[in-house]
Amino acid sequence: GSAARLSALASQVCAVSPVVELAVEPLDTSAGVGFGALVRGFSIRSALGRGLDIGSREAASLRQAVREHGLLLFRGQSDASDAGTGLSCDELVAFGKCFGRGHLHSAHRVHPKVAHEDVFRVSNNPDEGCFEEGGVGTGGFHSDGFFLPNVYSNAVYQIVRAPTGGRGPTLFADYARAVERLAEEAPAELRRLRRLQAVCDTSGVVHPLVHRHPETGAEVLLLGGIAGILEVFRGGSAQALMAEGAPPETFASREDGRPKTRESWRPLSSFVTLGAADVAPLVAVRRLEKEELRGLMQRLQELLSRQDLHYTHQWQAGDVIVTDNLAVAHKAAKDAGDLSCGLRVLHRVTVAGAHNIE
Known part of the structure; x- marks a missing residue:
């Protein structure tokens, strides 16, 4: 019942500073996907304002949560004061540095619409962001930074402009559960x-x-x-x-x-x-x-495309997602590159890997 759910939620609430509690609950998915969590009541901007950084207790709690769940979703990270565009590039970069070892790395070109070398801006409109025919990242499930000996440890995604009607989603898949399925079936x-x-x-x-x-x-x-x-x-x-x-x-x-x-x-x-x-x-x-x-x-x-192994995220204004890039694969849906679905703009920062997997 509702009392049991509240009790279970309360058991996951960790006091990470004298001011703020981090409330983490599993994503509500009908397919029974076993990874991913929603972080409720957490303002990234406010946390940065009170000193969130790689050495803070809040950051340690966030790292533990993403390690445990593979994916963290933060809703409502925009407000009227920034016209719905959400976090600034500087804020996104500062938040990204709270994960892994705290160092960012990007190998992509910097689009003129952003002023920070660590922010990769993608769009279905080449005037608005980096663009590829068919859409950036639509080729299949993958981890960012695969081309490096030290694959990126984490990725942070911020929707800047979300198409209407849930178009242009991003799909995330559970690497570990896929291996478990292979162990059982093949x-x-x-x-x-x-x-x-x-x-x-x-x-x-x-x-x-x-x-x-x-x-x-x-x-x-x-x-x-x-x-x-x-x-x-x-x-x-x-x-x-x-x-x-x-x-x-x-x-x-x-x-x-x-x-x-x-x-x-x-x-x-x-x-x-x-x-x-x-x-x-x-x-x-x-x-x-x-x-x-x-x-x-x-x-x-x-x-990885099985219903119980992947989660399809339909972007809403203000969404920010953090992933464990070594535990969770991702890809953009085929219509992410289709401008007829409405303008889609996404910012991403990637955290330099600390472990050589070569």
């Missing part, structure tokens, strides 16, 4: 995914498709712009690696700690006939064919 596929290393299409940085979240320890996916995928078999004899599924023609080398040269690599099958004295563990590497890669990416995108 354990063999998950074992294979743990062997895969994704090569970024812009930087050549290599990331595991499945890794341990550096703070929560949860096993999570990691997706972004992928040019190719390497399947890596390691730590066994040639016979053991082939039993795992490594094709005999896969190139292999000894895991002996020595620098690798072209001559270090030869077909895995050539190691089968070696004598017992040559027992150094092997590593074998193959690159997925284009059709394999395309099929794998389609399956992962379909997995």
Whole structure:
């Protein structure tokens, strides 16, 4: 009943300063999505005015909340005094610095409409923000900063102009729950995914498709712009690696700690006939064919698109969202780039990652 809900809510209210309490409650979604939370009664502008920064107790409480829930939604962060445009760029940047290690990073160009290098402004109108045909970020679920060895730890999104009627939403998906689903439904596929290393299409940085979240320890996916995928078999004899599924023609080398040269690599099958004295563990590497890669990416995108794994956020004026960028993937809906839906302007800041996932 309502009394039980109030009691449960009260148990989550944490006193984070003598002035303000942080009230966090799970997002109300009909699909039973198991991540995301609404922060009630919290004014970002007021918090900054009373000293919210990376070292404050309020910021520590916010970091704990986003670590626990993956996504925090703050409603009503605009008022009549700023004509509904919400936080200024300086305020958004200051708020973003309360997360991760407190350092921001952006690799995108700065649009003339904003005066801060850390603010990425996107729009369905090129005069109003950075623009791509089909919409920025609509290609599939991904994490920002995938092209870096240290993927961004957090992202903060602020809607500046929201299309009417809930058009142009952003979708968020739970990486950890996706891995749990694979463990339940396709354990063999998950074992294979743990062997895969994704090569970024812009930087050549290599990331595991499945890794341990550096703070929560949860096993999570990691997706972004992928040019190719390497399947890596390691730590066994040639016979053991082939039993795992490594094709005999896969190139292999000894895991002996020595620098690798072209001559270090030869077909895995050539190691089968070696004598017992040559027992150094092997590593074998193959690159997925284009059709394999395309099929794998389609399956992962379909997995994250399941109703119980993703949350569709229909933007309202004054909305601000903070995500754990290593726990939650995101993408813009296809109509986010369609100006006929109404002008859409979004500001985003990204927090520099503290953990090398390369």
